[in-house]
Amino acid sequence: MEKSERALIIIGGKEDRSNDKLILREVARRVGSGKLVVSTVAMAKGTGELFEQYEKAFRSLGVKHLFDLEINSRDEAKLDSKLRILDDANAVFFTGGDQMRITSQIGDTPIYQRIREIYDEGGVIAGTSAGAAAMSETMLVYGGDEESHVIGGSVRMAPGLGLIGGAIIDQHFMERGRVGRLIGAVAQNPKNLGIGIDEQTAIVVERGTGFYVLGSGAVYVFDGSEVSYSNIAEEELSKTLSIYDLRMHMLSQGDRFDLRARAPRQMKGRAAEKLPEKEEEETAEVA
Amino acid sequence: MEKSERALIIIGGKEDRSNDKLILREVARRVGSGKLVVSTVAMAKGTGELFEQYEKAFRSLGVKHLFDLEINSRDEAKLDSKLRILDDANAVFFTGGDQMRITSQIGDTPIYQRIREIYDEGGVIAGTSAGAAAMSETMLVYGGDEESHVIGGSVRMAPGLGLIGGAIIDQHFMERGRVGRLIGAVAQNPKNLGIGIDEQTAIVVERGTGFYVLGSGAVYVFDGSEVSYSNIAEEELSKTLSIYDLRMHMLSQGDRFDLRARAPRQMKGRAAEKLPEKEEEETAEVA
Numbered sequence: 144m145e146k147s148e149r150a151l152i153i154i155g156g157k158e159d160r161s162n163d164k165l166i167l168r169e170v171a172r173r174v175g176s177g178k179l180v181v182s183t184v185a186m187a188k189g190t191g192e193l194f195e196q197y198e199k200a201f202r203s204l205g206v207k208h209l210f211d212l213e214i215n216s217r218d219e220a221k222l223d224s225k226l227r228i229l230d231d232a233n234a235v236f237f238t239g240g241d242q243m244r245i246t247s248q249i250g251d252t253p254i255y256q257r258i259r260e261i262y263d264e265g266g267v268i269a270g271t272s273a274g275a276a277a278m279s280e281t282m283l284v285y286g287g288d289e290e291s292h293v294i295g296g297s298v299r300m301a302p303g304l305g306l307i308g309g310a311i312i313d314q315h316f317m318e319r320g321r322v323g324r325l326i327g328a329v330a331q332n333p334k335n336l337g338i339g340i341d342e343q344t345a346i347v348v349e350r351g352t353g354f355y356v357l358g359s360g361a362v363y364v365f366d367g368s369e370v371s372y373s374n375i376a377e378e379e380l381s382k383t384l385s386i387y388d389l390r391m392h393m394l395s396q397g398d399r400f401d402l403r404a405r406a407p408r409q410m411k412g413r414a415a416e417k418l419p420e421k422e423e424e425e426t427a428e429v430a
Numbered sequence: 431m432e433k434s435e436r437a438l439i440i441i442g443g444k445e446d447r448s449n450d451k452l453i454l455r456e457v458a459r460r461v462g463s464g465k466l467v468v469s470t471v472a473m474a475k476g477t478g479e480l481f482e483q484y485e486k487a488f489r490s491l492g493v494k495h496l497f498d499l500e501i502n503s504r505d506e507a508k509l510d511s512k513l514r515i516l517d518d519a520n521a522v523f524f525t526g527g528d529q530m531r532i533t534s535q536i537g538d539t540p541i542y543q544r545i546r547e548i549y550d551e552g553g554v555i556a557g558t559s560a561g562a563a564a565m566s567e568t569m570l571v572y573g574g575d576e577e578s579h580v581i582g583g584s585v586r587m588a589p590g591l592g593l594i595g596g597a598i599i600d601q602h603f604m605e606r607g608r609v610g611r612l613i614g615a616v617a618q619n620p621k622n623l624g625i626g627i628d629e630q631t632a633i634v635v636e637r638g639t640g641f642y643v644l645g646s647g648a649v650y651v652f653d654g655s656e657v658s659y660s661n662i663a664e665e666e667l668s669k670t671l672s673i674y675d676l677r678m679h680m681l682s683q684g685d686r687f688d689l690r691a692r693a694p695r696q697m698k699g700r701a702a703e704k705l706p707e708k709e710e711e712e713t714a715e716v717a
Contacts, residue, residue, distance in 0.1 A: 291604045291628055291648035291680070317578045320607035323648075326680060341578055361578035361610075361670050365678075372696065374682075383648050383682035387694045391652075391678045393578070393613060395661075395670035407674045409659065 148173075149265045151306055151348040155314040155340030155360065156239060156272035160200040165419050166345045166358055167197075170236060171204035173267045177233035178208035184248055185240025185273040188215045193238055212254075220252045229257045234267040237274025243284055245277045246303060255304070268306055275314045275340060280305045283313050287324030295380025298324045307348060309402065313339045316363060323384075326365060330375040330386045333367025336405065344395075348402075355399045355410060357418070362398075366390040366405050435460075436552045438593055438635040442601040442627030442647065443526060443559035447487040452706050453632045453645055454484075457523060458491035460554045464520035465495035471535055472527025472560040475502045480525055499541075507539045516544045521554040524561025530571055532564040533590060542591070555593055562601045562627060567592045570600050574611030582667025585611045594635060596689065600626045603650060610671075613652060617662040617673045620654025623692065631682075635689075642686045642697060644705070649685075653677040653692050 150173060158166040170179075181197045194211045201209055212228050212235075214220045229235070235258050237245060249255045262268045268278075276282045282303035287296065300311075313325045316339035325337040340346060341360025348354040356362050366389070373386040392407045394400060396418060400407050410418070437460060445453040457466075468484045481498045488496055499515050499522075501507045516522070522545050524532060536542045549555050555565075563569045569590030574583065587598075600612045603626035612624040627633060628647025635641040643649050653676070660673040679694045681687060683705060687694050697705070 289605055289607060291682075317607060317610050318576055320576060320604060320609075322607075322609045323604050359670065361672075372694075374684075383646065384680055385648075385682045385685050385696075386680045389678040389680070391676045393671055393673045393676070395578075395672045397661075398672050407659075409672075 149262060149350055150267045151278060152267060152269035152345055153275045153278050153307070153312055153340060153348065154269065154271035154345040155275060155316055155342050157315075157342035158271055158345070158358070159343065160196050164200055164204060166343070167200050168204055168419065169345070169347065169357055170234070170267065170269045171201055171206050174206050174234045176207065178210065178231050179206050179234045179236060180210045180212050180229055180232045181236045181238065182212040182214070183238050183240070184212065184214040185238055185242065185245050187240070187244075197236065197238065214248055214254070217248050217252070220249045220254050226253050226257060229254070229261065232261055232266070234269070235261060237270035237277065239272030239274060242273040242276040242282050242303070243301060245273065246282070246301065250302070250304070262306060272314050275312055277303050278306045279303045279310055279312045280308060281311055281328070281335070283311060283324060283328060287321065287327065289320035291323045292327030292330070292384040293380070294375060294377060294382045294384060296327070298327055300328065307351070309334065310336045310338050313337070316341050317361065318342050322363070326386065326389065327375075327384055329365045329367045329389070330370075330373045330384060333370055336402070337365035339363040339365070352403055353399060353401045356394050356396050358396060360395070362394045364392040364394065364400060364407070366392070368405060436549060436637055437554045438549075438565060439554060439556035439632055440562045440565050440594070440599055440627060440635065441556065441558035441632040442562060442603055442629050444602075444629035445558055445632065445645070446630065447483050451487055451491060453630070454487050455491055455706065456632070456634065456644055457521070457554065457556045458488055458493050461493050461521045463494065465497065465518050466493050466521045466523060467497045467499050467516055467519045468523045468525065469499040469501070470525050470527070471499065471501040472525055472529065472532050472564075474527070474531075484523065484525065501535050501541070504535050504539070507536045507541050513540050513544060516541070516548065519548055519553070521556070522548060524557035524564065526559030526561060529560040529563040529569050529590070530588060532560065533569070533588065537589070537591070549593060559601050562599055564591050565593045566590045566597055566599045567595060568598055568615075568622070570598060570611060570615060574608065574614065576607035578610045579614030579617070579671040580667070581662060581664060581669050581671060583614070585614055587615065594638070596621065597623045597625050600624070603628050604648065605629050609650070613673065613676065614662075614671055616652045616654045616676070617657070617660045617671060620657055623689070624652035626650040626652070639690055640686060640688045642701075643681050643683050645683060647682070649681045651679040651681065651687060651694070653679070655692060
């Protein structure tokens with residue numbers, strides 16, 4: 144096992160947990176002989192089964208030190224007994240559920256400070272679905288599936304965990320028709336890249352400066368740097384969004400993205416060879 | 431009523447037919463005192479009700495000369511009695527259904543020649559849903575909803591009516607999650623713009639050189655002119671598409687697009703003032 148290095152593994156949901164586990168395998172590889180804490184804080188109480196699914200998956204991938212961080216209220220998040228679960232951990236995995244449960248319960252608590260510390264000290268923070276959405280400074284919370292963005296529409300955003308800067312993450316991306324809402328988020332402030340991640344697909348952000356794609360689907364990057372016009376600040380709330388000159392990249396496994404240069408490129412040489420094979424559609428069972 | 435001028439009215443489906451009829455009103459305005467032929471060729475036999483819906487709508491909008499061109503086979507399309515329905519028409523409206531029924535039944539027939547003539551002589555050709563998809567040289571036929579494009583995926587294309595060049599039209603666009611398939615089509619040959627039209631929304635193409643947007647949704651234009659890399663020609667058919675540096679515009683009512691310059695711009699002055707008011711969500715009943 145290689146020593147882990149500071150990384151975010153941001154998963155679009157429905158990653159395989161029972162067959163070749165391509166994405167979880169990468170999480171496990173980076174945990175190495177360290178300690179992984181799986182947090183089900185995004186799910187309401189009684190999510191034992193979800194933790195057990197991940198426990199089974201990660202154990203089969205060789206993770207020896209695995210702990211459950213279940214949190215059901217903000218008070219509970221402040222308990223010392225909960226904080227101690229993170230002692231000596233080098234990796235945290237946030238499951239799916241509701242991203243607002245993550246931020247409202249652990250935001251500005253010692254638990255959050257400790258997770259931040261684990262990351263800053265070279266650890267791995269992973270999250271799927273709600274756990275992926277919560278990674279950005281501003282997170283998409285709900286609304287806007289399968290529709291074009293309307294200025295005063297139903298899309299809601301909230302402050303996220305802020306582990307990745309300069310980007311807004313969306314998940315279950317093409318499966319739930321979320322292009323409209325992510326473009327809306329980019330239009331509101333083009334300082335943020337919009338990053339939409341399909342199911343069974345992840346981005347692995349290394350050192351906060353760039354990412355590569357893992358999994359069978361696509362990752363879409365919307366870059367508003369060159370936007371020449373948008374009506375997003377108009378007062379007529381029922382107006383459908385207009386935005387000209389968005390730059391867009393559709394990436395899949397084998398592609399990297401440089402977050403500072405805002406530029407995609409192909410992975411070549413040894414880095415590309417080390418990528419796992421794509422999951423076979425026939426055998427992959429998704430949950 | 432103004433005299434009609436050569437135009438295509440390409441509608442993303444589900445245009446209002448019973449309340450303010452914003453889009454059909456524009457068709458009727460351009461028909462003026464002329465003759466409108468509604469063709470239900472995209473629908474299988476027994477579509478009397480569909481024709482009657484349009485008949486009622488167009489009559490209420492002041493269209494006096496309105497005829498039904500129902501075609502159920504290629505043989506029928508060649509009948510002189512069918513061709514004569516188009517005599518003196520200055521406008522043809524294709525309903526929804528299956529775009530392959532339109533092209534396989536009227537392609538390369540005198541009916542098609544006559545429709546082409548009506549258009550070239552300054553008439554109006556309109557189409558909604560399947561009738562919109564059929565407008566392009568190469569049309570999207572089926573597949574690819576709510577998924578990212580895979581090189582050897584399920585999307586199927588076929589030769590269309592070719593009334594609009596240099597573009598591939600898709601419809602029910604954000605509602606059915608069709609971004610993936612339209613990007614796939616553009617990747618295959620970036621000479622074509624990808625134009626995705628939402629429901630209750632239309633583009634009005636004037637003189638074949640540009641269009642403006644009408645209706646409550648959005649129109650998405652994908653421009654592959656500056657694409658720097660794509661894996662679309664790779665042999666591994668199960669690979670998810672990669673494409674870098676697509677330019678994208680999201681347009682709504684009040685926007686124009688210059689097809690030659692591939693550039694959007696806002697409508698200003700009298701042209702903008704003449705646009706109808708957006709439909710109210712509360713009262714618009716869609717079919």
